[in-house]
Amino acid sequence: MNQEKSTGSKAYLFSIVLVAVLGGLLFGYDTAVISGAEKGLQAFFMEAKDFQYSDIWHGFTSASALIGCIIGSFLSGYLALHLGRKRSLIIAGLLFFISALGSMDPEFLFFNFGDPKFSLLMMFNVYRIIGGIGVGLASAICPMYIGEVAPYKIRGMLVSWNQFAIIFGQLVVYFVNFFILGDHIQPLVEEMGKGIAAINPAAQWTVTTGWRYMFGSEAVPAGLFALLICFVPETPRYLVSVGKDEEAMSVLSKINGSSKAAIILPEIKESMVVKTEKLMTYGWMCIFVGIMLSVFQQAVGINAVLYYAPRTFGDMGMQDPMMITVLMGFINIMFTLVAIFTVEKLGRKPLLIWGSIGMAIGAMGVAATFGHEGLEVITCVSLMIYAACFMFSWGPICWVLIAEIFPNTIRSGAVAIAVAAQWISNFIVSSSFVPMFNMHLTEGDDFGHWFTYGLYGILCLLAALFVWKLVPETKGKTLEDMTAMWRERKTY
Numbered sequence: 001m002n003q004e005k006s007t008g009s010k011a012y013l014f015s016i017v018l019v020a021v022l023g024g025l026l027f028g029y030d031t032a033v034i035s036g037a038e039k040g041l042q043a044f045f046m047e048a049k050d051f052q053y054s055d056i057w058h059g060f061t062s063a064s065a066l067i068g069c070i071i072g073s074f075l076s077g078y079l080a081l082h083l084g085r086k087r088s089l090i091i092a093g094l095l096f097f098i099s100a101l102g103s104m105d106p107e108f109l110f111f112n113f114g115d116p117k118f119s120l121l122m123m124f125n126v127y128r129i130i131g132g133i134g135v136g137l138a139s140a141i142c143p144m145y146i147g148e149v150a151p152y153k154i155r156g157m158l159v160s161w162n163q164f165a166i167i168f169g170q171l172v173v174y175f176v177n178f179f180i181l182g183d184h185i186q187p188l189v190e191e192m193g194k195g196i197a198a199i200n201p202a203a204q205w206t207v208t209t210g211w212r213y214m215f216g217s218e219a220v221p222a223g224l225f226a227l228l229i230c231f232v233p234e235t236p237r238y239l240v241s242v243g244k245d246e247e248a249m250s251v252l253s254k255i256n257g258s259s260k261a262a263i264i265l266p267e268i269k270e271s272m273v274v275k276t277e278k279l280m281t282y283g284w285m286c287i288f289v290g291i292m293l294s295v296f297q298q299a300v301g302i303n304a305v306l307y308y309a310p311r312t313f314g315d316m317g318m319q320d321p322m323m324i325t326v327l328m329g330f331i332n333i334m335f336t337l338v339a340i341f342t343v344e345k346l347g348r349k350p351l352l353i354w355g356s357i358g359m360a361i362g363a364m365g366v367a368a369t370f371g372h373e374g375l376e377v378i379t380c381v382s383l384m385i386y387a388a389c390f391m392f393s394w395g396p397i398c399w400v401l402i403a404e405i406f407p408n409t410i411r412s413g414a415v416a417i418a419v420a421a422q423w424i425s426n427f428i429v430s431s432s433f434v435p436m437f438n439m440h441l442t443e444g445d446d447f448g449h450w451f452t453y454g455l456y457g458i459l460c461l462l463a464a465l466f467v468w469k470l471v472p473e474t475k476g477k478t479l480e481d482m483t484a485m486w487r488e489r490k491t492y
Contacts, residue, residue, distance in 0.1 A: 072136020077416025355393020
């Protein structure tokens with residue numbers, strides 16, 4: 001007990017971080033569940049008689065949750081500041097739960113079950129947007145929460161576990177979708193729009209029922225998260241900001257030990273002396289760097305690839321797209337672990353730069369080989385290289401930097417803006433992927449395929465240049481050090 005008082009409890013720290021990263025798992029689960037459900041959903045709504053469910057509508061429906069993500073990320077700053085990090089995460093958990101059940105049964109109360117129509121499509125998208133608000137809140141506040149409770153020497157590693165949880169959530173939902181599909185198959189694109197009777201009998205269950213189970217499965221982890229988050233403490237830095245110094249001292253002591261907590265608390269209080277600092281107090285470059293980190297994380301195209309992975313592997317000619325998607329999920333997990341165990345040794349910038357270069361090579365490989373007979377394996381490997389390089393770099397490291405790079409007094413507002421920029425970029429990239437990928441200059445050519453991945457490759461190189469020139473290294477610095485760092489770098 002005396003040892004724990006002097007050094008803090010690692011078990012206590014890891015237990016509350018474990019609960020917080022469940023929000024990251026739900027983030028990954030909610031955004032990736034569409035990958036297995038989108039074909040069945042598309043075929044279902046193509047049965048509608050009162051409107052035509054076009055590629056544009058399908059792109060919007062597949063990406064509609066991202067509208068909620070934008071809303072949630074904007075709200076995150078206000079809620080984190082006025083309700084606290086903990087209560088904001090409870091709200092996120094409840095939104096996940098409501099969205100899962102509503103997306104599974106959008107007809108509930110207002111519509112006839114199984115009767116596709118335009119108004120039902122709008123209701124489905126409302127439920128997906130509700131879930132997206134939960135994702136937006138969790139995506140901003142989970143890294144913020146972990147960053148504010150973690151000791152600075154292991155902060156990067158612990159925040160990186162949030163990205164691991166995101167990728168693990170995607171892998172879990174790939175498995176869930178795979179097992180829900182079972183012996184059934186996805187409908188073929190050429191069968192869609194000809195009526196349910198024209199669809200392969202083995203795919204009809206996917207169209208009427210399968211996609212519902214896929215969305216509804218999220219209710220289990222969502223309910224667990226909403227319950228468990230009630231038992232974690234509020235962050236010490238938020239408690240200090242609202243004048244609850246004794247509670248902050250208690251949490252700091254449990255995590256760091258009483259002697260270390262006695263040193264940390266005055267440092268936090270000193271950095272919080274001026275509570276009314278404006279967003280631009282530390283110069284526009286501070287906010288610009290946070291925004292561009294978010295923009296580049298999405299502009300490189302990773303989420304379009306993940307959301308449409310089974311469809312893309314199918315277009316490559318792979319025999320079992322869902323199984324290959326699961327394999328890619330495993331690879332993504334392994335390379336996320338690379339970041340977790342190297343971020344405190346190598347630093348943030350080297351991982352981002354090398355990851356960008358690796359992604360550019362992978363994306364260019366896809367652009368050069370997609371659609372060429374006999375090169376399917378090279379295309380597949382290139383895509384996996386692209387995804388793997390993202391997983392040890394921009395995936396986790398962007399969230400680490402967003403959680404730690406801003407001074408205490410503007411963190412909640414600055415994080416909200418940065419994360420909102422990320423979800424706006426995500427929406428643009430994800431909703432434009434299918435139309436851009438399917439572009440043709442002449443009938444039957446592969447212009448859209450190589451153009452899309454070639455563009456992503458160029459953006460990867462620009463991302464590396466941005467990090468090299470403008471992003472500061474934060475390894476080994478406390479959150480309170482960020483105030484002095486940005487005062488020195490302040491640009492008017």
